[in-house]
Amino acid sequence: MRVLLSTLGSRGDVQPLVALAARLKALDLQVRLCAPPDFARWVAGFQIPFVPVGPPWRRSAAPRSRAAVPRPSPARVRQLAESSIAIQFEVLSAAARDCDVLLAATGLQIAARTVAERRGIPYVFAALCPAALPAPHHPPLPLPVLGEVPAPDSADNRELWAANLRHVNDTFGAPLNALRAAVGLVPVDDVSAHIHTDQPWLAADPTLAPWPDADTAVYQPGAWLLPDERPLPTELTTFLDAGEPCVYVGFGSIAAPPGLLETAVQAVRAVGCRLVVSRGWAPLSPVDRAPDCMVVGEVNQQALFKRVAAAVHHGGSGTTTTAARAGTPQVVIPQVYDQHYFARRVSALGIGSAHPGAVPTVESLTAALGAALRPEVAARARAFAAVVRADGAQVAAERLTATLRA
Numbered sequence: 001m002r003v004l005l006s007t008l009g010s011r012g013d014v015q016p017l018v019a020l021a022a023r024l025k026a027l028d029l030q031v032r033l034c035a036p037p038d039f040a041r042w043v044a045g046f047q048i049p050f051v052p053v054g055p056p057w058r059r060s061a062a063p064r065s066r067a068a069v070p071r072p073s074p075a076r077v078r079q080l081a082e083s084s085i086a087i088q089f090e091v092l093s094a095a096a097r098d099c100d101v102l103l104a105a106t107g108l109q110i111a112a113r114t115v116a117e118r119r120g121i122p123y124v125f126a127a128l129c130p131a132a133l134p135a136p137h138h139p140p141l142p143l144p145v146l147g148e149v150p151a152p153d154s155a156d157n158r159e160l161w162a163a164n165l166r167h168v169n170d171t172f173g174a175p176l177n178a179l180r181a182a183v184g185l186v187p188v189d190d191v192s193a194h195i196h197t198d199q200p201w202l203a204a205d206p207t208l209a210p211w212p213d214a215d216t217a218v219y220q221p222g223a224w225l226l227p228d229e230r231p232l233p234t235e236l237t238t239f240l241d242a243g244e245p246c247v248y249v250g251f252g253s254i255a256a257p258p259g260l261l262e263t264a265v266q267a268v269r270a271v272g273c274r275l276v277v278s279r280g281w282a283p284l285s286p287v288d289r290a291p292d293c294m295v296v297g298e299v300n301q302q303a304l305f306k307r308v309a310a311a312v313h314h315g316g317s318g319t320t321t322t323a324a325r326a327g328t329p330q331v332v333i334p335q336v337y338d339q340h341y342f343a344r345r346v347s348a349l350g351i352g353s354a355h356p357g358a359v360p361t362v363e364s365l366t367a368a369l370g371a372a373l374r375p376e377v378a379a380r381a382r383a384f385a386a387v388v389r390a391d392g393a394q395v396a397a398e399r400l401t402a403t404l405r406a
Contacts, residue, residue: 001404004099006092008108010057010253012316014039016128016203016393017105020183021048023397030406034095038253053091054084056252070172086284089179093118100404105193105203107132109298111179118183124400126201128317129338133200137212140164141337142164142378146302168192178212182291189303203396204317207387208324209345221399222392223321230300232307236276238390239294243274245309247369248328253349254314254335257359264312265364271373273309296326302326310352312365315339324351329372 003018003024014035021031025048033043038051044050088111096102096119103124104112116123131138139160152362168191175342177187178193188194211218226399233241240246249264261277268275274292278299296304301319305311305326312321315332320342323330330352332343353371355364371377 001101001401002030002032003060003090003400003404004032004034004096004102004111005105006053006095006112007101007105008054008057009038009106010316011042012252012318013038013106013128014043015318017103018043018046018048019224019226019393020103020203020396021283022046022226023393024400027401029397029401032095032099034092046052051091051095053095054087067083077171078175081110083169083189084108085172085175088112089115096121101400103201103318104195104398107192110176110191110195112199113194114176114180114183114185117185119304122403123197124302125195126195126203126396128203129341130202130204130209131341132234133196133202133211133218134161134165135213135216136161140340145159162363172215194375200268201396203392205321205324205388205392207384207389209317209342215322219399221395223317224392224393224396225318225321225325225390228300228302230303231298232303233296235298236294236299236304239308240278240307243292245273246276246307247271247273248276248278248304248308248311248313249294249337250280250319251277251314251335252316252319254280254316256280256314257333257335260333260360262361263362265290266362267360268309269370270362270366271369273373275304276304282369309368312369315342315346317342320346321388323387324381325388325390327382329377329381331365331372333358333365349376349380349384350354350383352377361374 007013007017017033020084021033022060024031032049032051033047034053036054038056038058040050040052068387088109092112092115096115099121101122102112102116103126105126111121127133131141139157172191176191180187199217202218203224205223206220211220214344247268265275274389278296278297280296303320305323305328310329310331311323312331315334317338330346332346333355334343334357347354348354353368355368
């Protein structure tokens with residue numbers, strides 16, 4: 001049996017599918033993964049067949065001023081929608097040619113279900129964050145590619161979702177239904193419901209990011225975490241052992257806010273710690289060569305987080321879950337999409353602090369770090385680590401396998 005997994009997004013969107021693919025392979029299923037071309041070499045290292053889809057995602061992580069990113073015009077949004085749907089359908093149709101099921105993660109894959117219907121195979125949608133699924137308990141996640149911004153806290157969630165669903169239909173309905181008509185399929189009235197299905201999966205930890213409505217048919221196996229057994233580089237372990245506690249700062253595969261590192265250096269020093277910087281896609285690098293700062297590339301984040309006093313990051317689902325599982329206090333500086341949700345959860349759970357705003361100052365980041373480094377917060381973070389599940393990918397793989405073999 002063959003499974004096609006597909007996603008669009010940064011490494012935080014791709015890595016959960018790699019984790020699921022590894023567990024499916026262990027259950028003797030054949031797996032193929034569609035993702036942006038940036039991840040081809042990395043995925044190949046797991047011996048998972050890879051099919052690139054869409055343009056390189058790294059372009060969106062290039063450092064730039066937020067003021068320099070204009071809101072796209074309605075005509076430009078429609079053009080992007082038509083192009084994206086056409087590319088998705090072409091690539092996924094070829095990739096799914098001999099597959100028995102198609103599982104798509106992230107709602108940007110507008111054509112994925114149409115491909116599955118056209119091929120006559122089951123379709124599964126998996127979200128990585130509860131707020132990606134329509135519900136009155138939370139506001140919709142803003143899509144920066146469409147020029148959307150986070151809703152104010154005072155907004156009514158039902159009204160926000162009604163507006164979001166209209167926007168999704170207005171943007172994607174016509175090109176999607178034109179494609180479906182061309183391949184002999186009936187039109188869809190509700191694009192969002194079509195993508196998400198009436199039984200979506202939620203690949204998020206049920207304690208860190210619970211689905212709030214027990215009456216809704218959402219299957220939540222837990223976060224899909226990729227085990228990492230790599231040792232930390234000797235130079236890094238030597239640095240970690242050599243003095244005051246260290247604070248991790250990294251923004252993964254998204255653009256960091258302007259001046260982040262200069263601000264972080266001063267804030268971390270102000271709380272009496274040293275700094276470990278993950279270069280990421282930004283790329284981040286200290287302006288000075290001070291001995292209390294070290295820059296690292298791709299390292300075992302699971303091991304590193306257990307060695308630091310706090311982790312300052314963007315609030316992606318994978319980084320937040322990894323820090324929570326490590327028992328590390330967090331400072332979340334959310335930038336886009338689901339990061340605002342995870343910032344709120346970290347704060348609500350008392351396992352760290354949510355920075356107010358996307359661009360920190362020395363004063364604001366010092367305050368957020370001071371709050372996260374309080375002994376009671378560190379104690380809650382350590383206790384919370386014990387309830388974060390590590391078996392989500394295995395549980396999901398077994399469920400998908402059982403479904404196919406039924």
